[in-house]
Amino acid sequence: MSAIQFDDVSLRFAGGARPAVNRVTCQVNSGEIVVILGPSGCGKTTLLKMVNRLYEPTSGNIFLDGANIRQLKATKLRQQIGYVIQQSGLFPHMTVADNVAVVPRLLGWPKPQIQARIDELLDLVKLSPGEFRDRYPAQLSGGQQQRVGIARALAGNPAIMLMDEPFGAIDAITRTALQDEILRLQGQLKKTILFVSHDVEEALRLADRILIMRLGEVVQFDTPFNLLTRPADEFVHTLLGADDMVRQLGLLRVSSAMMALPPNYSNGHNPTLSHLDSLRDALSLILKTGAPALTVLEGGNPVGLLTLDHIRESAVNGR
Amino acid sequence: MSYLLSNSGDVLILLLQHLRMTGIALGIAIALAVPLALLVSRLRWLAVPVLGGLGVLYTIPSLALIIFLVPLFGLNATSVIVAMVLYTQVILVRNLTVGLAGINPAVLEAARGMGMSVAQRWWRVQVPLVLPVFLAGVRIAAIVAIAIATIGAKFNAGGLGKLLFDGIQTNRYDKIVAGAIAVAVLALVINGLLLALEHYAQPQRRLKHG
Numbered sequence: 001m002s003a004i005q006f007d008d009v010s011l012r013f014a015g016g017a018r019p020a021v022n023r024v025t026c027q028v029n030s031g032e033i034v035v036i037l038g039p040s041g042c043g044k045t046t047l048l049k050m051v052n053r054l055y056e057p058t059s060g061n062i063f064l065d066g067a068n069i070r071q072l073k074a075t076k077l078r079q080q081i082g083y084v085i086q087q088s089g090l091f092p093h094m095t096v097a098d099n100v101a102v103v104p105r106l107l108g109w110p111k112p113q114i115q116a117r118i119d120e121l122l123d124l125v126k127l128s129p130g131e132f133r134d135r136y137p138a139q140l141s142g143g144q145q146q147r148v149g150i151a152r153a154l155a156g157n158p159a160i161m162l163m164d165e166p167f168g169a170i171d172a173i174t175r176t177a178l179q180d181e182i183l184r185l186q187g188q189l190k191k192t193i194l195f196v197s198h199d200v201e202e203a204l205r206l207a208d209r210i211l212i213m214r215l216g217e218v219v220q221f222d223t224p225f226n227l228l229t230r231p232a233d234e235f236v237h238t239l240l241g242a243d244d245m246v247r248q249l250g251l252l253r254v255s256s257a258m259m260a261l262p263p264n265y266s267n268g269h270n271p272t273l274s275h276l277d278s279l280r281d282a283l284s285l286i287l288k289t290g291a292p293a294l295t296v297l298e299g300g301n302p303v304g305l306l307t308l309d310h311i312r313e314s315a316v317n318g319r
Numbered sequence: 320m321s322y323l324l325s326n327s328g329d330v331l332i333l334l335l336q337h338l339r340m341t342g343i344a345l346g347i348a349i350a351l352a353v354p355l356a357l358l359v360s361r362l363r364w365l366a367v368p369v370l371g372g373l374g375v376l377y378t379i380p381s382l383a384l385i386i387f388l389v390p391l392f393g394l395n396a397t398s399v400i401v402a403m404v405l406y407t408q409v410i411l412v413r414n415l416t417v418g419l420a421g422i423n424p425a426v427l428e429a430a431r432g433m434g435m436s437v438a439q440r441w442w443r444v445q446v447p448l449v450l451p452v453f454l455a456g457v458r459i460a461a462i463v464a465i466a467i468a469t470i471g472a473k474f475n476a477g478g479l480g481k482l483l484f485d486g487i488q489t490n491r492y493d494k495i496v497a498g499a500i501a502v503a504v505l506a507l508v509i510n511g512l513l514l515a516l517e518h519y520a521q522p523q524r525r526l527k528h529g
Contacts, residue, residue, distance in 0.1 A: 089423070091444060102433055102435075
């Protein structure tokens with residue numbers, strides 16, 4: 001069953017010339033990262049905020065695990081959904097620990113469980129509890145604040161996470177580190193993540209699928225690979241910068257182009273790389289080693305093979 | 320100084336009168352200012368007329384304002400207290416309004432998005448964040464109130480101002496000095512206490528500078 005289902009959802013703000021979101025129908029599967037991508041004013045944040053009822057659609061319905069969210073009490077619904085926003089929105093008068101504890105306290109967890117949960121989550125986002133528990137947000141760097149923001153959103157153990165341009169105001173290096181962090185956490189936690197971004201590279205890095213929006217409508221909803229190789233129209237093509245082939249290869253994961261292991265596969269002398277590496281990494285490895293094929297590893301185990309032909313195919317399709 | 324020591328009993332009574340006037344006035348002023356500030360925060364168009372009106376009130380000399388009030392409330396402490404309430408309104412309402420408007424909208428959105436109810440957002444987020452700014456207003460209002468209460472002695476309201484005015488009338492410099500010192504010390508002590516309270520209300524600052 002799909003975790004989030006939009007059924008003909010529209011929202012027109014009072015006095016708006018056109019609907020901010022216009023007749024969106026799509027489904028987000030359980031455990032996938034969907035990035036909503038588009039230029040400012042395309043309705044991506046509006047669409048996201050309808051999921052936790054910060055906005056109410058003018059028409060249409062949204063279902064979480066089959067339940068219509070209109071039937072749930074807004075505060076109860078929100079306590080079940082992780083919410084991360086730009087600039088973290090941490091409570092400045094609360095310590096890191098108290099910030100993380102907000103939702104568990106709203107949910108009425110027993111005290112020892114909350115304390116244990118705080119430590120567990122700070123460890124998870126790589127902030128040592130001993131050092132960071134009693135700090136205030138003003139004493140943290142932007143990247144650390146956003147880690148706390150993520151820990152806080154995860155605190156109530158929600159199945160669904162909404163992330164509204166969480167790394168928009170963070171410098172490029174820290175942003176990349178936080179994106180890696182999201183992918184690492186997702187490997188562990190398997191949440192359903194709806195992530196708003198206007199950054200193409202971020203979308204291509206993080207997304208299992210990307211929902212491209214323009215003027216309140218969905219233009220295309222597909223995997224990064226399919227979007228790059230089969231853009232629906234000129235808008236998508238330009239938005240993704242599909243002309244620059246090397247850049248494109250840098251944005252596609254190895255796993256999107258590899259072939260499955262043949263049945264007679266024997267662990268030969270192929271160079272290896274991770275399924276999360278980019279095709280550009282793969283190309284450079286092939287050129288460097290001169291090997292005919294690369295073995296793709298996931299968690300240390302071979303899961304696929306990649307040859308120059310596979311890479312070429314991706315590039316050619318993209319043109 | 321010697322007057323204060325040799326007449327400590329009388330001075331203490333005057334001090335208590337002074338404190339009582341100030342306390343009652345501040346209590347009423349806060350009780351009025353909080354709902355007024357909330358109304359102004361909710362209905363933004365009210366900000367200009369309300370704060371403007373209170374500001375105009377603030378420019379009237381306190382002596383003149385109390386004289387205006389005497390026909391209504393009599394020649395006693397009530398007139399003085401009403402004047403103190405009117406004077407401190409602009410300080411309290413403005414500080415609370417500015418404080419509420421100054422809360423980072425991202426913080427309020429996070430509170431809403433995490434599933435806090437309106438009451439939870441108010442008590443757990445808005446109140447603690449606005450409290451330091453509000454207390455700063457209370458502190459200034461208290462100083463203003465102490466100053467006006469001093470003039471109250473002219474209107475039969477008692478208080479430390481009595482020392483000053485009696486001293487002027489009878490050419491007793493020791494009384495004038497005693498009154499001035501007593502009022503100044505009172506203002507400084509109240510200021511210090513409220514400043515400490517303000518400091519206590521913002522743990523995040525306390526740590527940052529500590």
